Amino acid sequence: MTAKILIIAEHAGGRLNQSTARCLACASQISPGAGADVLVAGSQCGAVAAEAAALAGVAEVLVIDRAENSAPVAAVLAPQIAALATAYDYVLGPSTTFGKDLMPRVAALLRVGQVSDLMSVEGPRRFTRPVYAGNAIQSVEVPEGTRVIATVRTASFRPVAAGAAAPIRGVQVGAALPTHTRFIELRSGGGGERPDLQTARLVISGGRGVGSEANFRILYQLAGKMGAAVGASRAAVDAGFVPNDMQVGQTGKIIAPELYMAFGISGAIQHLTGIKDAGLIVAVNKDPEAPIFQIADIGLVGDLFQVIPELEKRIG
Amino acid sequence: MKKIMVCLKRVVDYNVRVRVKADGTGVVTDGVKMSINPFDEIALEEALRIRERGGAAEVVVVTIGPADCQQQLRTGLAMGADRAILVEHGTELEPLAVAGLLLKLVEKEHPDLVIVGKQAIDDDCNQTGQMLAALWDRPQATFASKLEVDGDRIRVTREVDAGLEVIEADLPAVVTTDLRLNEPRYVKLPDIMKAKKKPLEILAAGSLGAALEPSLRTTGYAPPPERQKGAMVADVDALVGALRDKGFLG
Numbered sequence A: 001m002t003a004k005i006l007i008i009a010e011h012a013g014g015r016l017n018q019s020t021a022r023c024l025a026c027a028s029q030i031s032p033g034a035g036a037d038v039l040v041a042g043s044q045c046g047a048v049a050a051e052a053a054a055l056a057g058v059a060e061v062l063v064i065d066r067a068e069n070s071a072p073v074a075a076v077l078a079p080q081i082a083a084l085a086t087a088y089d090y091v092l093g094p095s096t097t098f099g100k101d102l103m104p105r106v107a108a109l110l111r112v113g114q115v116s117d118l119m120s121v122e123g124p125r126r127f128t129r130p131v132y133a134g135n136a137i138q139s140v141e142v143p144e145g146t147r148v149i150a151t152v153r154t155a156s157f158r159p160v161a162a163g164a165a166a167p168i169r170g171v172q173v174g175a176a177l178p179t180h181t182r183f184i185e186l187r188s189g190g191g192g193e194r195p196d197l198q199t200a201r202l203v204i205s206g207g208r209g210v211g212s213e214a215n216f217r218i219l220y221q222l223a224g225k226m227g228a229a230v231g232a233s234r235a236a237v238d239a240g241f242v243p244n245d246m247q248v249g250q251t252g253k254i255i256a257p258e259l260y261m262a263f264g265i266s267g268a269i270q271h272l273t274g275i276k277d278a279g280l281i282v283a284v285n286k287d288p289e290a291p292i293f294q295i296a297d298i299g300l301v302g303d304l305f306q307v308i309p310e311l312e313k314r315i316g
Numbered sequence B: 001m002k003k004i005m006v007c008l009k010r011v012v013d014y015n016v017r018v019r020v021k022a023d024g025t026g027v028v029t030d031g032v033k034m035s036i037n038p039f040d041e042i043a044l045e046e047a048l049r050i051r052e053r054g055g056a057a058e059v060v061v062v063t064i065g066p067a068d069c070q071q072q073l074r075t076g077l078a079m080g081a082d083r084a085i086l087v088e089h090g091t092e093l094e095p096l097a098v099a100g101l102l103l104k105l106v107e108k109e110h111p112d113l114v115i116v117g118k119q120a121i122d123d124d125c126n127q128t129g130q131m132l133a134a135l136w137d138r139p140q141a142t143f144a145s146k147l148e149v150d151g152d153r154i155r156v157t158r159e160v161d162a163g164l165e166v167i168e169a170d171l172p173a174v175v176t177t178d179l180r181l182n183e184p185r186y187v188k189l190p191d192i193m194k195a196k197k198k199p200l201e202i203l204a205a206g207s208l209g210a211a212l213e214p215s216l217r218t219t220g221y222a223p224p225p226e227r228q229k230g231a232m233v234a235d236v237d238a239l240v241g242a243l244r245d246k247g248f249l250g
Helices: A019-030 A046-053 A074-085 A097-109 A216-226 A234-238 A269-273 A304-315 B038-052 B067-079 B095-109 B128-136 B189-195 B236-245
Strands: A005-008 A036-042 A058-065 A090-094 A114-118 A120-123 A126-131 A136-141 A148-152 A168-170 A181-188 A202-206 A229-232 A259-263 A280-285 A298-301 B003-008 B010-012 B034-036 B058-065 B083-088 B113-117 B140-150 B153-160 B163-170 B173-177 B200-204 B217-222 B231-233
Touching: A005 A019, A005 A074, A005 A097, A019 A036, A019 A090, A019 A120, A019 A148, A036 A046, A036 A074, A046 A058, A046 A168, A074 A097, A074 A181, A074 B128, A074 B140, A090 A097, A097 A114, A097 A148, A097 B095, A097 B128, A097 B140, A097 B153, A114 A126, A202 A216, A216 A229, A216 A304, A229 A234, A259 A304, A280 A304, A280 B236, A298 B236, A304 B236, B003 B038, B003 B067, B003 B095, B010 B067, B034 B038, B034 B067, B038 B058, B038 B067, B038 B113, B038 B140, B038 B173, B058 B067, B058 B095, B067 B083, B067 B189, B067 B200, B083 B095, B095 B128, B113 B128, B128 B140, B128 B173, B140 B163, B153 B173, B231 B236
Parallel strands: A005 A036, A005 A090, A036 A058, A058 A168, A090 A148, A114 A148, A202 A229, A202 A259, A259 A280, A280 A298, A298 B231, B003 B058, B003 B113, B058 B083, B083 B200, B113 B173, B140 B173
Antiparallel strands: A120 A126, A126 A136, A136 B217, A181 B163, B010 B034, B140 B153, B153 B163
16 A cells, blocks of 8 residues: 655745645655645645645645635644544655644644654655754654654755646645634745745855844845855854844754855854755855864855955956 | 743753764763753743743743753752752653643643743754643744733744744743743852752652653664865865856856
């Protein structure tokens, strides 16, 4: 019997998040060729369902379209997902703040443990995941007969391609939905018109060494020229140079761009955990002893305030 | 509100460079410094601040683990918690089992608010708070960077990938803390002495009637694949050249 897999789609503003395509890549490794169902829970989310239906490896898109789902409130979504989950062997969500918030609530409703941050599939029920800020890799097995609930470490899986056309089906679930938790507002952060940090090919990142909010402008300029997203270390966020959604690292965003350029970032282990899957890591730092040079593919000891303008000129 | 419950976990100290044991059965913990999970310390700090501005009458710290966890509870009492509960259990428990035990404490203590770190820095699971909220059938507000109490409601600013999300929830509720919620206070020596006299209750995990069986089986631990140290370049020209060689910069 083939394993039945349900993937919880992440979406906002009528657009599907790329994390869903990455969860599908994980599903295709768990059960090659079988296809997975994708659940889109939202309000007036037809466009999102259509986007999901186009992804490779989707068997069917299930849609729960109701006003209560207009914002992703875990306490509201979890009972709906738990009601559908009983028909599945696996329920996967992304290890983004959306999935991290939601999936443990689903797992607890189903009275089953969760595999957090699944980073590799070693067998249909054998997985690895990072622990101790990535200082150790844990191998876990979910016993036969136990439903697998997992969050997928999105940086570990390349998104599946679009171009398919899976059927879309509206579903209704009888679960009672609580009203005790209410969405008020989302204040979006520092990204602006720049590429999204989690999906960008190129990322330019600044740390404490950048020195101030105003100084970050030179990183934005360079990023603009290169078409790169901009990230930051925890130190830069804590110091108030940039908003929280730009933080890269264990407790921020875990990313896997093709090129990551770190300016004035010393390289605490929690930061390095967030960039380990990058294709090429470039580090520029005044301190030749900075730990980031231990993992950088290309290192340059120098003052970022001289290096960045020079770089910009050369790219010109 | 009357009572805030804060859940602490004893973990390998933040500053310890963790190493995997040679036989792959775990990480080296012998002789290693143990501390309160930093996110839980933030949880306790927030509870204390709410109490200090008159928003709560009592702060109770609880933990689940071996007898040694009393050290971390004493630290919590020295920070300012009023009393402590240790649910004693000798072996590692999964977050679902921990949440089940915490639910039993919640049913015993009836807190108006439970605050817990968003994740422990050992297993990095990020599950317990959400699971407790699910079992308790109450609101959850995860990854909090701001917590405001307004009568029988809370307003929580959450750090999410897209920025900051604000939600409102009815009490009782579970809040999980993110790094920027506050900066925990340092413990002063007289407070450590005072903490020795504060009540610390010990319960046996087996006596609470929660399911403790694991769902998952851990089969081993391995060190992470190392990224090789690359090459240093002397100047921006060399950097640009190297990037061009790799196909970047057009």
